[in-house]
Amino acid sequence: MKKEQNDLMQKIVSLCKRRGFIYPSSEIYGGFAAVYDYGPYGVELENAVKREWWRAMVQLRDDIVGLDSSIFMHPRVWEASGHVGGFSDPLAECKNCHARLRVDHLLEDVGAAADEKMSEEEINKIFTEHKEKIKCPNCGKSDFSDAKKFNLLVKSNLGNFTGDWDKEPSYLRGETCQGIYINYKNILDSARVKVPFGIAQIGKAFRNEITARQFVFRTREFEQMEMQYFTHPENEMEEYEKLRQARWQYYLNLGFKEENIKWHKHENLVFYAKEAYDIEYNYPFGFKELEGVHARGNYDLSQHSKFSGQELNYIDPKTSEKYVPHIIESSVGVGRTVLAALCEAYTEEKMEDGERIVMKFPRKLAPVKIAVFPLLKNKPELVEKAREIYDLLKMDYMCEFDDNGNVGKRYRRQDEIGTPFCVTIDFDTIEKDNTVTVRDRDTMAQERVQVDELDKYFREKF
Ligand code: GAP
Secondary structure, eight states: OOHHHHHHHHHHHHHHHHTTSEEETTGGGTOOTTOEEEOHHHHHHHHHHHHHHHIIIIITOTTEEEEOOOSBOOHHHHHHTTHHHHOEEEEEEBTTTOOEEEHHHHHHHTTOOOOTTSOHHHHHHHHHHHGGGOOOTTTOOOOBOOOEEEEOOEEEOOOOSSOTTTTSOEEEOSOTHHHHHTTHHHHHHHSOOOSSEEEEEEEEEEOOOSOOOTGGGSOSEEEEEEEEEEEOGGGHHHHHHHHHHHHHHHHHHTTOOGGGEEEEEOSSOOTTOSEEEEEEEEETTEEEEEEEEEEOTTHHHHHHHHHHOOOOOEEOTTTOOEEOOEEEEEEEEHHHHHHHHHHHHEEEEEETTEEEEEEOOOTTTOSOSEEEEESOTTOHHHHHHHHHHHHHHTTTSOEEEOOSSOHHHHHHHHHHHTOSEEEEEOHIIIIIISEEEEEETTTOOEEEEEGGGHHHHHHHHO
């Protein structure tokens, strides 16, 4: 990472902690690697991200329904999905500083590639060919152990009191979509859906990630927003193109600059995949995967059919044609979207009296929509009026009441958490004309608005 990029990342991480967006987990116990907690503004931002995704994916679509499946599933699910046998990352240890490193990432940095399908032997062959050029990102030395494949599934000791799968551990789910596949038949039988249709889900997933860097980009516990779309085999690629377009447009609607997203086509496809693209975001550490949009053929349903012994077909009600639907998938992490939204919003602006940091979130993502201030905290009549207005506005918007410090300081704080509007109640409000000052976060322009007009004013703004 270049110095400016590193600085920008550090500034975002530090703002997140200072202003209550994201904290490293278990800090009072010395931390817990690759796990993060979302603070008061972080959880609002997360909720807004999930709301926007759900709106685009379920609310506005007649052909997609929602699901909330469990984190725990029968261990056989993870065998059928291929995760028990194949869900692994190649790991090597730096013999100098003992850092554990992802060999596929080290190879990528020197223009070589190792993919999921390769055996340990194949990966080590490529690794050996390039070892001299590779330096440990931690200590700069070039002395590594051989690569070893490391399974990413997180095991649990969830009780198996019936003993029917007692030799196998139960896992915390490694991806949410398996819960979708195993509910395909339930939804088909109960929700009046017809192919093509989709099932969408937001939920936690867990992976034993080896390298845990880059803040919330790669964590061991994270949330996914996944949608699996079931198609007729012949229409898979046509639907895939539509999904790709919809997902691109979604990020533009979310307020991301088009130059900050790009498509990355997978060259080495797993054997069942028809096509796979990622949408990458321009994070401070470079363009990296934000979302995967993949055409997966009928692999998922066929595997679950094989392992469960249940037919997972579709019978077309018009033609009576029977087939296993093909699946196209959209899969994105909440944390990666939150991080992209933070990067997109982070702005430093020169002012006459110094610099201001302002998080220019689009209004729909802003954690707090409106802050309400009494001009002076020691004037009970101002505080009372401000409370009255705050109590009204909070019925419709996430609001914050703030009477700490002077108004300048309060603006600074609200700018840093990205609040689009601040409303100040002063003596004119109570003694003269029942108006308040509304200050716009981005332009810093202020205007007087009648208290009775505030409802209409904000309805237009949001
Ligand atoms: N069902 C497909 C699937 O899970 P993936 O590429 O492994 O595919 C999909 O993950 C998305 O989930 C990624 O594009 C990313 O946004 C998010 N994701 C995956 N691993 C993550 C991690 N360790 N931390 C945060 N987000 C992660």
